[in-house]
Amino acid sequence: MIDNGKFGKYGGIFVPELLIPALEELENAFMKYKDDKDFNSELDYYLREFAGRPTSLYYARNLSEKLGCRIYLKREDMLHTGAHKINNTLGQGLLAKHMGKKRLIAETGAGQHGIATAVVGALLKMPTEVYMGSEDVVRQKLNVFRMELSDAKVLPVDSGSRTLKDAINEALRDWISNLDDTHYLIGSTMGPHPYPTIVKHFQSVIGREVKKQIMMKDGKHPDVIIACVGGGSNAIGIFSEFIKDEEVKLVGVEGGGNGVNSGQTGATLSVGTEGVLHGSLSFVLQDDYGQINEAHSVSAGLDYPGVGPEHAYLKVTERAKYVAITDNEAIRGFKLLSKYEGIIPALESAHAIAYLEKYAQLRENKGKTIVVNLSGRGDKDMFLVAEKMGEEI
């Protein structure tokens, strides 16, 4: 490998020997194409014409008035397939195509990354198979149907907890067995090197746009950027451009589930400990012997017992702060944005909104300029939220 893929001590390449050549091949291709003019103009074309970039940095006037801050929403929810995931699937899909790969595989929890991979598979004419925990297949029937319409095959995973982490294990096993023709399109800024770096690269378009847009609108950087963190791809995407700008506070919001100390949480950085899961050293939810615990969050996208290694690094170096929002608080955030702005956020993004409200309520934060990454839209969550609200639809 050219690089050891470490962020401080976090990250790395904790995979079986069989996978090493595939990771080397991927790293080589990434180094070759990431600054390649033709590659980037093709990617820009699809981001613009297929996905709908750039997304707006929307000044949320009503919410700003209510909370006494200057609030901008980065509208990743406006993208094709409904979330930021498409930034990365287009990038990796094109990379796979250039590498001569014939087949895409992916993991998905709620189905958002699965759909974003499925449509790119259709676009690039690459057969696509998506691993999904059998629990999630039942919970997210609608998204399974969407993936199948785009001609992707959804493969239910019955091992372990039958959720996202098991889907990742199974996708890695598939990849080990089919290295020649298959690209494993990881959906978050996790996994072994070079994945965290690749996913960050393709998601960093979010932060680059925000920087330009805020300079146009306000002529200065925001005071705070807030983004939800599951694996952490939308957060690293918007943070990355501002990491060097120390005056900009970065806040990652994890899925607190029933509370960080309830044992039913997805708040890996808040209550997890250092450990190795899915190829990298980071924070994980685990027991005293290193067995991985199941995570819990109302939002499937935050329901993961690990977190991207760069977030671990940003946490311990205190460059970013990580907080947790409970299921109930997230539902409150969901309703708040829908009611005041007419924008229905994904439950994942609703965690960032809920933290925004808490943050803005503190007196010392009044008048601050805050950018919230609205990573996805809430259409997929209608049934779940209605159920939580005791409504029948």
Added chain:
Amino acid sequence: MNENNSVTESYDDMFKRVKEKGEGAFIPFIVAGDPDFETSLRMVKMMVDGGADALEIGFPFSDPLADGPTVQTANIRALNSGMNTDIGFEFVRRIRKFTKIPIGLLVYYNLIFKMGVNEFYRKAHISGVNGVLAADMPLEEADVAVEAARSNGVNEIFLAAPTTSNERLEKIIGLCSGFLYVVSVMGVTGARSKLKISTIELVERMRNHTQLPICVGFGISKPEHVSEVIAAGADGAIVGSALIDVITDNLMNPEFKVRECCQIMKNATQ
């Protein structure tokens, strides 16, 4: 010397002993605590009685990404029976009461990391472990573990695959001791009807780089496979999933079947 004050057989001595008889080593794999502590301990006894030359003991992990369905299921059964790393070392201590043959652990790195790398190897040594293989620890991440293994008198065993370049192989061999674990197929663990890649070419290539004993594993599920890898020049064959299948299919009374299966496999090394 371990805490039982008994001298265990080293990998070197074992391979020498087997070679002098003109055989290859038969190394069965079992997950500690599958389906429960006492039953799996009896299985190990049957494996030894059936002619095992060394043992590979898996410590179960919740997310075994190098393993196929058979070993995954065994891991879950073992975890559900209450197995953890400390009980795993107790398991090895109990094995040491009835055999001196080399014992290797097959683990995932998080189990080592969580216990503290040096502490893990210290406990491994005093419980009577000869070697440790971490399935998800390639040479890039191995420095700390190799150092801890050396200072605690434990062999660090590494995987080499058909896709491992000669350049990587040299680096792996520089860190590896005990034996080199050669993966014969591109895939996860699991029984297979046929061995896909030319084992002869693979073993020959590895042999050109090292004097270390070479053992072939992953997908060795039939006596013919065992004969094939020994004939190809390997020093030993590791059989895992096929034995676990025997246990799974005979959960009520697996002992006899396991011993019989091991005898057949051992005969195939001769």
